[in-house]
Amino acid sequence: xxxxxxxxxxxxxxxxxxxxxxxxxxxxxxxxxxxxxxxxxxxxxxxxxxxxxxxxxxxxxxxxxxxxxxxxxxxxxxxxxxxxxxxxxxxxxxxxxxxxxxxxxxxxxxxxxxxxxxxxxxxxx
Amino acid sequence: xxxxxxxxxxxxxxxxxxxxxxxxxxxxxxxxxxxxxxxxxxxxxxxxxxxxxxxxxxxxxxxxxxxxxxxxxxxxxxxxxxxxxxxxxxxxxxxxxxxxxxxxxxxxxxxxxxxxxxxxxxxxxxxxxxxxxxxxxxxxxxxxxxxxxxxxxxxxxxxxxxxxxxxxxxxxxxxxxxxxxxxxxxxxxxxxxxxxxxxxxxxxxxxxxxxxxxxxxxxxxxxxxxxxxxxxxxxxxxxxxxxxxxxxxxxxxxxxxxxxxxxxxxxxxxxxxxxxxxxxxxxxxxxxxxxxxxxxxxxxxxxxxxxxxxxxxxxxxxxxxxxxxxxxxxxxxxxxxxxxxxxxxxxxxxxxxxxxxxxxxxxxxxxxxxxxxxxxxxxxxxxxxxxxxxxxxxxxxxxxxxxxxxxxxxxxxxxxxxxxxxxxxxxxxxxxxxxxxxxxxxxxxxxxxxxxxxxxxxxxxxxxxxxxxxxxxxxxxxxxxxxxxxxxxxxxxxxxxxxxxxxxxxxxxxxxxxxxxxxxxxxxxxxxxxxxxxxxxxxxxxxxxxxxxxxxxxxxxxxxxxxxxxxxxx
Numbered sequence: 001x002x003x004x005x006x007x008x009x010x011x012x013x014x015x016x017x018x019x020x021x022x023x024x025x026x027x028x029x030x031x032x033x034x035x036x037x038x039x040x041x042x043x044x045x046x047x048x049x050x051x052x053x054x055x056x057x058x059x060x061x062x063x064x065x066x067x068x069x070x071x072x073x074x075x076x077x078x079x080x081x082x083x084x085x086x087x088x089x090x091x092x093x094x095x096x097x098x099x100x101x102x103x104x105x106x107x108x109x110x111x112x113x114x115x116x117x118x119x120x121x122x123x124x125x
Numbered sequence: 126x127x128x129x130x131x132x133x134x135x136x137x138x139x140x141x142x143x144x145x146x147x148x149x150x151x152x153x154x155x156x157x158x159x160x161x162x163x164x165x166x167x168x169x170x171x172x173x174x175x176x177x178x179x180x181x182x183x184x185x186x187x188x189x190x191x192x193x194x195x196x197x198x199x200x201x202x203x204x205x206x207x208x209x210x211x212x213x214x215x216x217x218x219x220x221x222x223x224x225x226x227x228x229x230x231x232x233x234x235x236x237x238x239x240x241x242x243x244x245x246x247x248x249x250x251x252x253x254x255x256x257x258x259x260x261x262x263x264x265x266x267x268x269x270x271x272x273x274x275x276x277x278x279x280x281x282x283x284x285x286x287x288x289x290x291x292x293x294x295x296x297x298x299x300x301x302x303x304x305x306x307x308x309x310x311x312x313x314x315x316x317x318x319x320x321x322x323x324x325x326x327x328x329x330x331x332x333x334x335x336x337x338x339x340x341x342x343x344x345x346x347x348x349x350x351x352x353x354x355x356x357x358x359x360x361x362x363x364x365x366x367x368x369x370x371x372x373x374x375x376x377x378x379x380x381x382x383x384x385x386x387x388x389x390x391x392x393x394x395x396x397x398x399x400x401x402x403x404x405x406x407x408x409x410x411x412x413x414x415x416x417x418x419x420x421x422x423x424x425x426x427x428x429x430x431x432x433x434x435x436x437x438x439x440x441x442x443x444x445x446x447x448x449x450x451x452x453x454x455x456x457x458x459x460x461x462x463x464x465x466x467x468x469x470x471x472x473x474x475x476x477x478x479x480x481x482x483x484x485x486x487x488x489x490x491x492x493x494x495x496x497x498x499x500x501x502x503x504x505x506x507x508x509x510x511x512x513x514x515x516x517x518x519x520x521x522x523x524x525x526x527x528x529x530x531x532x533x534x535x536x537x538x539x540x541x542x543x544x545x546x547x548x549x550x551x552x553x554x555x556x557x558x559x560x561x562x563x564x565x566x567x568x569x570x571x572x573x574x575x576x577x578x579x580x581x582x583x584x585x586x587x588x589x590x591x592x593x594x595x596x597x598x599x600x601x602x603x604x605x606x607x608x609x610x611x612x613x614x615x616x617x618x619x620x621x622x623x624x625x626x627x628x629x630x631x632x633x634x635x636x637x638x639x640x641x642x643x644x645x646x647x648x649x650x651x652x653x654x655x656x657x658x659x660x661x662x663x664x665x666x667x668x669x670x671x672x673x674x675x676x677x678x679x680x681x682x683x684x685x686x687x688x689x690x691x692x693x694x695x
Binding site: 002003004032033034035037038039040042043044045046047079081082083086087088105106107108111 | 472473474475476477478479482575576577578579580593595621622624625626628629631632633635637638639640641662664665673689690692
């Protein structure tokens with residue numbers, strides 16, 4: 001459902017890093033359920049889980065991935081989907097070795113400056 | 126050859142009928158015969174009869190109960206009734222007896238709609254040729270937003286009257302309600318069947334929707350009510366209420382519409398908490414698994430002034446025991462600071478984008494209507510007026526107080542106001558209070574927080590009928606002209622994007638899938654046409670103009686690519 005992005009101060013404390021990156025390829029794509037066309041919006045429906053490969057161009061904070069590195073990340077089932085060429089700030093969390101993209105809308109969830117500012121306020125570099 | 130009926134109850138039945146002025150084995154009194162053969166080790170005659178007349182029981186269940194107790198001599202008795210008694214019989218009653226003797230398959234119903242066989246390969250049956258078959262799963266409906274009439278079409282009877290259809294997510298034992306709809310729109314009576322042939326056993330328990338149940342302290346205890354237009358649980362399900370303070374238990378059975386019996390009163394008082402559990406008779410029969418808790422409003426709230434019942438929070442904001450995760454605080458700011466504008470509206474953490482999008486659209490074209498629909502009362506409460514189904518002759522007035530659920534930092538968790546202070550005594554209140562009244566009217570924040578139509582809300586606010594256009598259906602110029610004309614005439618317009626399954630097309634555009642937007646107008650710049658829009662979040666937009674305020678202009682060609690529907694009023 002089309003909820004507004006989560007407040008950054010609820011997400012950054014649990015994040016391990018953030019990077020500016022581009023989606024280079026979709027490594028895995030779970031089956032996407034098709035929904036009938038409807039006049040209603042904000043329905044409780046989700047886009048399928050993906051595993052994507054990101055090319056990092058800049059590290060905003062944390063040490064999840066270095067600039068220039070390729071990193072595989074899980075895009076969890078949720079309100080958005082990625083495709084090759086998508087860019088933006090990706091806030092990342094590490095769970096049992098896997099890197100997960102945080103934020104309700106992935107790279108569209110918060111602007112780069114807001115991510116950096118929120119991390120800095122929590123002393124995350 | 127005279128009959129030799131061995132079973133005393135069957136003999137009494139025959140004797141009663143033979144002395145009756147109109148002897149007949151009817152669909153009603155055949156229950157006595159079924160109870161007479163259904164008694165045995167598991168049932169007395171009386172308990173068998175009680176079970177056979179339980180609300181929601183299907184013919185198939187009645188048949189199984191009778192068959193389980195059928196002895197050889199009772200079989201002989203029924204055979205004599207059929208072959209020698211000369212008694213007139215209703216078709217349904219006769220079929221019961223024939224089915225018990227194995228002479229005919231059990232027909233689950235008789236009338237304009239007949240279901241045949243099990244549901245292993247869908248729902249098959251007979252109806253009048255050309256009739257549409259509508260169905261609703263009453264087992265799963267209480268968990269959703271469904272009214273009893275929110276059916277889906279599963280098929281159409283062919284020239285021979287046969288139909289076949291499927292429903293998603295049907296499991297063994299589910300209660301399916303069906304009816305036919307003729308070409309003139311008339312519908313048949315409901316028929317309820319219990320799905321079978323799908324799994325080896327019924328492992329899905331009934332559900333009960335606590336969010337839609339209202340408890341209120343009364344002079345004699347605690348009343349339990351809900352909107353009976355929607356099933357609260359499965360027909361025939363047993364609901365158990367346990368008062369946490371006193372330990373007292375009350376069991377009730379959901380009626381054939383899945384409603385709580387009218388007039389239910391529980392022992393308790395304001396502030397009491399009730400744990401609620403449910404059993405469909407096959408699962409959770411000990412009520413060990415509790416669905417959740419309900420608290421009776423009132424008691425010590427600490428709120429000063431008139432304290433009206435508040436709509437329950439969205440399910441995402443309820444603890445496992447049913448209590449809200451957020452507290453209520455009384456807001457006392459002004460209803461309006463200047464004229465209402467689209468920029469006042471901010472969607473909260475709830476899936477109701479359609480509502481703030483509609484409110485901002487109305488604020489853009491008809492601000493006076495918003496000022497007219499909400500009034501502060503002398504006792505400090507507010508009365509908000511909507512129009513049912515957009516019908517001006519059917520106004521609905523909802524009274525609410527200024528209590529809003531707040532985040533830990535004090536701002537409202539649901540809809541709020543932008544562009545001004547958000548403190549309790551200063552925040553502009555028209556947005557959150559109209560939303561609160563809408564939640565109160567519709568049932569709860571959960572009811573309104575799982576999707577809806579912006580067109581419907583605009584219609585309910587202004588008392589005008591709604592319409593829509595699929596964006597892909599017309600030419601770009603026609604869309605442009607339609608928006609321009611409506612906005613110029615003061616008619617609000619909103620738009621919806623494509624569904625979540627198409628969300629990959631939205632990433633990096635600043636527009637979001639499965640989302641509603643207010644349409645504020647059109648414009649032409651340097652020969653290119655644009656649509657002016659607003660995101661009800663009050664942020665996140667196409668084009669990054671640096672303001673991040675939710676307002677943006679989208680090239681018309683991009684609009685037709687990213688948007689699916691246009692909501693308009695007639």
